[in-house]
Each structure stands twice: as structure tokens, then as C-alpha cells.
Amino acid sequence: MLNFRTNTFKNGIHPPEHKRETNGLPIRQFPFAPVIILPMVQHIGAPSKIMVVEGQEVVRGQLIAQADGYVSVPMHAPVSGTIRKIVNVPTISGKMAPGIFLEAFPSSTQEVQEGTPVNLESATTEEILQGIQNAGIVGLGGAAFPTHVKLKIPEGKHCEVLIINGIECEPYLTTDHRVMLEQAQDIFTGIRYLLKATGATRVIIGIEANKQDAVDHLEANIPNDLQVSIKVVPVKYPQGSEKMLITSLLDREVPSGGLPIEVHAVVVNVATTAEIGRLLPHGRGIQERVITITGPGIKKKGNYLIPIGTPLRYVLEQVGVDGEISEVYMGGPMMGTAVSNLDISIVKGTSGILAFTEKDVIRPEKIYPCIKCGACVDACPLFLNPSRLGILAKFEAYDQMTEHHLMDCFECGSCSYVCPAHIPLVQYFRLSKSIVRKRQAAAKQTLEYVQ
Ligand code: SF4
Ligand code: SF4
Numbered sequence: 286m287l288n289f290r291t292n293t294f295k296n297g298i299h300p301p302e303h304k305r306e307t308n309g310l311p312i313r314q315f316p317f318a319p320v321i322i323l324p325m326v327q328h329i330g331a332p333s334k335i336m337v338v339e340g341q342e343v344v345r346g347q348l349i350a351q352a353d354g355y356v357s358v359p360m361h362a363p364v365s366g367t368i369r370k371i372v373n374v375p376t377i378s379g380k381m382a383p384g385i386f387l388e389a390f391p392s393s394t395q396e397v398q399e400g401t402p403v404n405l406e407s408a409t410t411e412e413i414l415q416g417i418q419n420a421g422i423v424g425l426g427g428a429a430f431p432t433h434v435k436l437k438i439p440e441g442k443h444c445e446v447l448i449i450n451g452i453e454c455e456p457y458l459t460t461d462h463r464v465m466l467e468q469a470q471d472i473f474t475g476i477r478y479l480l481k482a483t484g485a486t487r488v489i490i491g492i493e494a495n496k497q498d499a500v501d502h503l504e505a506n507i508p509n510d511l512q513v514s515i516k517v518v519p520v521k522y523p524q525g526s527e528k529m530l531i532t533s534l535l536d537r538e539v540p541s542g543g544l545p546i547e548v549h550a551v552v553v554n555v556a557t558t559a560e561i562g563r564l565l566p567h568g569r570g571i572q573e574r575v576i577t578i579t580g581p582g583i584k585k586k587g588n589y590l591i592p593i594g595t596p597l598r599y600v601l602e603q604v605g606v607d608g609e610i611s612e613v614y615m616g617g618p619m620m621g622t623a624v625s626n627l628d629i630s631i632v633k634g635t636s637g638i639l640a641f642t643e644k645d646v647i648r649p650e651k652i653y654p655c656i657k658c659g660a661c662v663d664a665c666p667l668f669l670n671p672s673r674l675g676i677l678a679k680f681e682a683y684d685q686m687t688e689h690h691l692m693d694c695f696e697c698g699s700c701s702y703v704c705p706a707h708i709p710l711v712q713y714f715r716l717s718k719s720i721v722r723k724r725q726a727a728a729k730q731t732l733e734y735v736q
Contacts, residue, residue: 298699324375328358331353359419405478416565461555493524
């Protein structure tokens with residue numbers, strides 16, 4: 286059932302989309318790098334625990350690190366090869382983390398090892414959640430939150446609507462768009478698992494109006510025995526965030542500090558859904574993902590299926606970059622991270638790689654004082670006051686920032702984008718949030734110690 290909605294969340298922005306460069310390019314398999322580097326920090330929660338030793342030979346798909354607790358996932362070998370080194374490796378955050386150097390067998394066929402399938406008909410809710418954790422699945426939209434944790438419905442709550450998030454509102458990125466065009470059956474199989482896991486009674490796939498071909502393709506392929514509603518919403522950033530999408534699709538507002546389940550909804554990214562549908566019937570673990578590689582500095586732009594752990598330097602060598610390249614982003618330009626070190630590798634949450642040359646990067650010469658124009662207030666989808674928060678951040682007034690709902694800010698960057706004074710508001714908020722979190726953790730530790 287297809288439905289076009291004019292409803293959308295309030296505020297937000299319309300940055301240039303830059304999706305035409307890659308949205309017509311089919312997903313292509315990326316070559317296997319000679320050496321894969323796998324940091325154990327790839328998701329929110331506890332890092333995976335290494336189970337292999339140096340010199341050990343492993344098969345593609347084999348479990349090489351286990352989940353360390355409930356909010357954690359295991360890791361599977363992305364290639365068949367030999368464990369060369371277990372050492373600390375650089376990560377995108379700039380910190381080092383335990384990691385594995387895996388040297389690929391040069392002439393291997395790279396067959397994937399299968400595990401125990403999760404039978405859709407007979408599996409219980411718990412078995413499906415366990416299957417999702419065993420497959421190492423995390424949110425592929427960029428959040429990298431362990432999916433089985435997100436799907437666990439807390440005691441006393443219930444899920445009425447399962448929302449499949451096909452919005453992909455970040456400029457440049459077209460991975461979800463291509464997944465919807467090329468992996469429809471996996472998406473519908475994933476939806477079947479997700480319905481059982483959440484107990485939801487209806488499913489909505491939310492897609493923005495700039496992906497009409499994906500809307501038509503999914504609509505034409507909905508299985509006869511599956512009730513799925515596809516809702517098309519106007520294009521606006523940051524509609525892909527869970528709270529905004531719920532407002533756009535359901536006219537419901539997730540309360541401050543709350544989760545979608547407070548309004549009886551669970552939101553799952555469309556590529557994550559496809560991965561569940563692809564992996565669970567075979568008991569496989571995730572060892573590759575679709576990534577958009579684009580930007581003016583990239584020669585062979587496209588959507589590629591890339592083994593997790595492929596070094597960024599190798600990726601850029603394969604696609605070719607302009608000699609003048611000055612900035613590389615992992616993720617989109619709004620919520621992604623500027624890379625300071627090309628020796629990091631692709632992780633499960635990497636949805637895009639963008640490269641810009643010096644002439645494409647606009648660097649404000651100066652940051653001016655706030656002129657109280659209110660543009661940031663009009664842009665903020667959460668009705669925060671970024672101008673006030675920015676001033677408080679400069680004075681390191683973290684308690685007052687918390688009173689002004691700093692922790693609700695999900696760092697979408699809309700306020701910075703519109704600010705004529707070039708105030709790096711989102712950077713202030715990111716830093717302030719991490720300071721508040723550290724203080725809260727220290728206060729909790731002190732309290733536990735005193736008690
Ligand atoms: S970064 Fe935070 S404060 Fe700025 S617009 Fe987004 S949610 Fe609002
Ligand atoms: S957009 Fe910038 S200049 Fe305008 S009110 Fe916000 S912080 Fe101040």
C-alpha cells in the first residue's frame with residue numbers, strides 16, 4: 286500500500302543533495318585487500334573479545350571475536366586468511382583499540398562459512414534476538430548500536446509499529462537507496478524476522494520523495510502474504526533520525542530523553558533489515574557492507590560492497606583520488622567524521638566515504654559573535670536553543686546547558702549549517718556532551734564508592 290504524506294517534522298534544513306553522482310550506480314563487489322585490519326571497537330557498547338591467536342588460519346565468516354556482554358556483538362572473519370598480528374590499532378575516534386591484522390589467502394575463493402540458520406517459522410522471539418546478536422549486526426545507518434538490544438521490548442511496553450527507515454537524508458549517501466533497489470527480497474525477509482522479534486502489528490517503510498524508483502520497486506515486490514505500507518515523505522534533513530521520522534510518519538512525539546518504544550514504535554534502518562534477512566536464514570555473520578564512495582575528490586565514484594576491516598588507504602587507492610585531496614569523511618558530511626588518519630579501516634557503521642579537494646572545502650576565515658538572528662533556532666528539529674547553548678558552552682556552563690536539554694541534541698549539525706556567524710555549534714555540543722557524560726560517570730562512581 287503506497288501513501289504520500291505531506292506531513293513532516295517541524296524545522297530542519299535543505300542542504301544540496303549531491304546524490305545524483307551515485308544513486309544510479311549499482312552495488313559492485315570491492316576487491317579483497319591483502320591485509321584486513323579489524324578494530325574490536327566497532328559498535329556502541331563493550332568491544333568484542335578476541336578469540337584467535339597469531340598464526341591461526343581462519344575461514345571467511347568464522348567467528349574470531351565474541352560479544353563481551355549483552356550490549357556487545359561478535360565479529361566474523363571478513364576474508365579467509367592468517368591472523369598475522371594482534372595489536373592496538375587506530376580507530377576513527379583517534380584512540381587506539383585492540384585489533385587484528387588478517388592477511389588474506391591470495392588465491393582463496395573466499396567462500397563464506399555458514400552457521401546454524403535461524404528458522405523463521407519455529408524460532409522464538411528470544412532465538413531471533415540471539416540470532417541477530419550472533420550475526421554481529423549493528424545499526425548500519427551509522428549509529429552502530431547493537432540491533433538485538435534495540436529490538437528488545439522492555440517489560441510493560443509494547444511495540445505497535447515497526448518502521449523501516451529508508452530515508453537516507455544525509456547528502457551524498459546512496460547506500461540505502463541502492464539496497465532498496467537491489468535487495469528487496471532480503472528487506473522483506475528481514476521484516477518478517479523483525480515482526481516476530483518485536484511483536485509489531487504493522488510495518489511502515491518510510492522513504493523520501495527523492496527515491497521514487499525505490500518506492501516503485503519495493504511496492505511492486507511486496508509479497509502477497511505480507512502487509513507493508515510504504516509512506517513517502519517530503520525531502521528534508523534530518524528526517525532520517527528516529528524521532529523526526531516518527532513525527533513525520535505517525536504524528537507522535539518521542540518524549541525528551543525517551544526512546545521510540547515510549548510511543549509504541551521501533552525504527553530499524555533498511556540496510557540493517559536487509560542484512561537480517563540475508564544472514565539469519567544461513568546463520569552467517571556480517572563480514573561486508575554497502576558503502577557509497579563519492580565526493581569531488583574521488584575518481585571512480587560508486588556504491589561498493591566492501592569487506593569490514595578494509596584499510597581506508599587501500600579503498601582510496603582502488604577508487605583513485607584527486608592529487609589535491611584535502612579532506613576525507615567517513616559517513617555523510619552532516620553527521621560523519623572527518624578522518625585525521627588514513628590508516629584506519631572500514632567498520633560496520635561506515636555508510637560512506639567522501640573525499641574533497643581543497644577548492645571544494647569552504648573554510649570560514651573567522652568566527653563572528655552571535656548576531657541573535659535566530660536561524661539556528663528555526664533549524665533545530667528538537668526546538669532547542671542552539672544560540673543560547675553555544676554561549677553557555679563558551680562559558681563551560683555545563684549544568685546550565687544540561688538544564689537547556691543539551692543531552693537531547695543528537696548532533697545533526699543543522700544549527701551550524703545555517704549559522705551566518707560560522708559558529709561551530711555542533712562541535713561545541715559534541716564536546717560539551719562528552720564532558721557532561723564523563724562528569725556523570727565520575728559522580729556515579731563516587732556515589733557507589735561512598736555507599
Ligand atoms: S545539532 Fe543539536 S542543537 Fe543543533 S540543530 Fe541539531 S539537534 Fe538542534
Ligand atoms: S544562527 Fe548563529 S548567529 Fe544566528 S542566532 Fe544562531 S548562533 Fe547566533
